[in-house]
Amino acid sequence: MEPTKIPAIKGRIGNTVYYCATMSFGQISRMVKKVDDELHTANSLKEQIQRSLSNNYIRIKEYILNREDRFFDSLVLAVYDGDPLWTEIRFEVENNQYPNIGLLEFSGREKIFPVDGQHRVEGIRAALLENRELENETISVMLIGHQNTTEGMKKSRRIFSTLNRYVKPVRLGDIIALDEDDTVAIVTRDLLETYPLFMGERIKASNNKSIPQSDKKAFTSLMTLYECHLVLYWVFKCQKERHRYVKSQIKDQLKYRPSDDIIAEFNRYLVGFWDCMNSTFEEIEAYINNNSDNPAAELRSTENGGNLFFRPIGLLPFVEAVARILLATNKSFDEIISGYVNLNRNVHSDMWDMILWNPITRKMIMRNQSLVNSLLIKMMDDSILTEREKTNMISKYATIFNIELPEAERRIATIRL
Known part of the structure; x- marks a missing residue:
């Protein structure tokens, strides 16, 4: 992954710091990997996570390719390793300061995986294989930190399960x-x-x-x-x-x-x-x-x-x-x-x-x-x-x-x- 700077807004909820930003489809395809050993170390559990990636991503690919009014809600992406650097840029308008706006800089060594939105990520990746002109389209993302430790895995699993449990499909x-x-x-x-x-x-x-x-x-x-x-x-x-x-x-x-x-x-x-x-x-x-x-x-x-x-x-x-x-x-x-x-x-x-x-x-x-x-x-x-x-x-x-x-x-x- 090449060094990248992404404009973002910094926020906090509970004990989690997050960054709101947009990433291009091309960046998503290149920078975001599938969930592997970030949530579990046991192979059987890693395989179970991958089995949950159903063919729904194919429908998402078709949606991207065929709908001009396509739209998605935000991906939640976890970042670990490397050395991401946050540089705050203070804005002042009419004597009011607006903090928490800045640049999130990735060194290129970071690893990013989807905590919520793995079907959308794979749908975007598949759509780009058929139409490279979509590379510059953007999707909103929320980036959170992940520690590849026992406690870090536990926290990321909790966020993963909470998001997927409470995000319900649209009712008929x-x-x-x-x-x-x-x-x-x-x-x-x-x-x-x-x-x-x-x-x-x-x-x-x-x-x-x-x-x-x-x-x-x-x-x-x-x-x-x-x-x-x-x-x-x-x-x-x-x-x-x-x-x-x-x-x-x-x-x-x-x-x-x-x-x-x-x-x-x-x-x-x-x-x-x-x-x-x-x-x-x-x-x-x-x-x-x-x-x-x-x-x-x-x-x-x-x-x-x-x-x-x-x-x-x-x-x-x-x-x-x-x-x-x-x-x-x-x-x-x-x-x-x-x-x-x-x-x-x-x-x-x-x-x-x-x-x-x-x-x-x-x-x-x-x-x-x-x-x-x-x-x-x-x-x-x-x-x-x-x-x-x-x-x-x-x-x-x-x-x-x-x-x-x-x-x-x-x-x-x-x-x-």
């Missing part, structure tokens, strides 16, 4: 509320303001799919609605581009905002789906027109479970079933959804007792979503299910009702619309 609820690149989030937000089924208090805003028992107003939860729309976006993309995407590919595409025309087209696509739901199932239309204080009280009853569509564990598997059938048959939403008009939608019924509803405890059963999905597809066209899905469906059904596999297969064969 926040993505839905704020993300301006995620097509599904953008359109879902728009429908919350424009589509009657979702307006007002009809969608429960929370960071989980469930709806509190005390809520007698909501059709479903925001998380469930987003998940339904994510499934429908998958179908939308597969149809529009005539390509069978896997769902992980769709999630990657949500990082990049499409044209306004595509967003508007997907909006119309979702409206078409929900219009079919409203016109086919009278309880949804009645719910929209119910102006009482508790329009969902009976539809999500704690006494009998209520209606399949007003339970997240019922709505999402239904949407997934419609999506699978559409891709397999190329039928329209109207053709598929109208085919379910005679579906037993009472949660407390012979069809759904012990699968979705426990009639003894009067509680919803949350662990059978895949079975619900398979049964819904089977009712319409069992040829769509793979042999593995059929086997799992029969096995799960037999376990729930404590019956032999042939009996489970016989009972499932009688389930029709």
Whole structure:
């Protein structure tokens, strides 16, 4: 590493002195090394640290290469060995002195490793291999001292673990509320303001799919609605581009905002789906027109479970079933959804007792979503299910009702619309 001077601001928190500065991507690539024996001396623990460096850095590389509005928060870098020199430059403006501003000079013998931001460092390094013109872009850094001793390692480990424990990923609820690149989030937000089924208090805003028992107003939860729309976006993309995407590919595409025309087209696509739901199932239309204080009280009853569509564990598997059938048959939403008009939608019924509803405890059963999905597809066209899905469906059904596999297969064969 060559001698380097970096303008910085000096600060202190607790017993840690730190320096705030900016470094170019080129400096990051040349000067910052991977974490090795700075936090642990045991090889197994060093290997564990490196295993934590997942392929997420590849996504960061792609983000750097493909987004003009790219931005990162600060890296936290630890410095040891060598002889970094701090030279303070005192500024005086209108008789006020501003200390703690100066130059941090590296001799070239120092070793620098990331305490927080190892994925970003590797993403920057990988991006530069593909585009050297990014070398002069800058990122903010916080530099702290590290002693390569037992106590020094202990302190750096504590900072490392604290930063990584308390820096949480963005919650899905926040993505839905704020993300301006995620097509599904953008359109879902728009429908919350424009589509009657979702307006007002009809969608429960929370960071989980469930709806509190005390809520007698909501059709479903925001998380469930987003998940339904994510499934429908998958179908939308597969149809529009005539390509069978896997769902992980769709999630990657949500990082990049499409044209306004595509967003508007997907909006119309979702409206078409929900219009079919409203016109086919009278309880949804009645719910929209119910102006009482508790329009969902009976539809999500704690006494009998209520209606399949007003339970997240019922709505999402239904949407997934419609999506699978559409891709397999190329039928329209109207053709598929109208085919379910005679579906037993009472949660407390012979069809759904012990699968979705426990009639003894009067509680919803949350662990059978895949079975619900398979049964819904089977009712319409069992040829769509793979042999593995059929086997799992029969096995799960037999376990729930404590019956032999042939009996489970016989009972499932009688389930029709």
